[in-house]
């Protein structure tokens with residue numbers, strides 16, 4: 001039996017999300033059933049859309065157009081300029097997607113990009129990103145952000161915090177939890193029986209034996225030793241600058257890094273068009289394209305849908321779908 005449709009939350013209407021949703025339906029059609037949760041009036045109209053009342057109607061509706069579960073949002077879409085009055089609707093779309101995924105009515109949630117700043121300014125959004133918001137909605141303490149592509153999988157141990165706060169936030173407990181969740185997900189979600197994980201150091205040259213920082217010796221290495229003793233295949237702490245070239249990447253299934261840009265720069269450089277953001281540790285499947293709202297090109301017909309397609313396809317595959 002085919003999995004339930006995927007819920008696709010609209011993200012920031014003034015970004016490229018509406019264009020990506022239409023492009024996704026145009027390419028996927030009825031092969032991969034999904035429904036956009038958003039304001040029908042914000043769609044550019046390059047393809048037809050069909051308003052539905054229940055996500056179970058998506059497979060049938062997709063024969064005639066992009067299935068849309070409507071959300072009320074005041075005012076028109078203004079490409080490139082977030083409208084504060086629409087911020088609450090953006091948050092509602094995510095909440096509705098989570099409810100559908102948690103209930104099983106949707107087999108997963110794919111989120112189109114939000115502008116954190118627009119949501120903070122327009123809706124007092126209390127979270128630095130989807131990842132933390134989804135964890136709160138699901139009642140889960142620990143989740144992991146993974147960006148995945150055929151070329152590379154990366155996990156930032158700390159996520160949306162200022163670089164100045166990274167050293168204090170990096171605790172043995174945090175690193176161990178991130179590693180355990182990553183290890184389990186590589187087995188259970190990605191089908192890798194014996195995952196190989198590479199762990200980056202924090203400092204240049206992974207601390208150069210303590211001369212360029214001691215976090216590797218005092219915090220990272222003891223955690224890795226403990227997990228290795230349990231049988232996990234973990235390399236590191238490795239110098240971050242030399243762990244992403246092709247021969248190095250061949251030695252591991254996922255790289256766990258110490259902070260956001262250490263993890264995301266390599267994957268967005270190597271695989272920006274097909275990278276997928278996956279949240280691990282949630283009680284439902286969540287994926288997202290690896291890019292943001294792209295305000296500079298919104299409304300101009302320039303948005304590349306590849307990452308959104310990859311995100312929908314990964315969600316579908318993780319749900320057991322075969323398209």
Ligand SMILES: NC(=O)c1ccc[n+]([C@@H]2O[C@H](COP(=O)([O-])OP(=O)(O)OC[C@H]3O[C@@H](n4cnc5c(N)ncnc54)[C@H](O)[C@@H]3O)[C@@H](O)[C@H]2O)c1
Nearest residue numbers: 112113114115116117288291292293294296297302303304
């Ligand atoms: N999943 C998410 O919700 C998510 C992810 C990343 C960034 N963001 C948010 O997006 C906003 C803008 O972030 P940014 O400028 O750093 O990154 P961005 O990814 O929006 O844009 C970076 C550059 O890449 C281009 N680009 C991005 N996606 C593209 C696509 N599909 N096709 C063609 N070109 C594309 C943009 O035009 C821009 O030049 C920020 O508010 C950030 O918080 C959200």
Ligand SMILES: N[C@H](C(=O)O)[C@H](O)COP(=O)(O)O
Nearest residue numbers: 129130131132277288290291
């Ligand atoms: N850190 C992500 C990135 O740069 O691609 C992005 O902000 C998305 O994060 P959420 O999925 O938590 O919104």
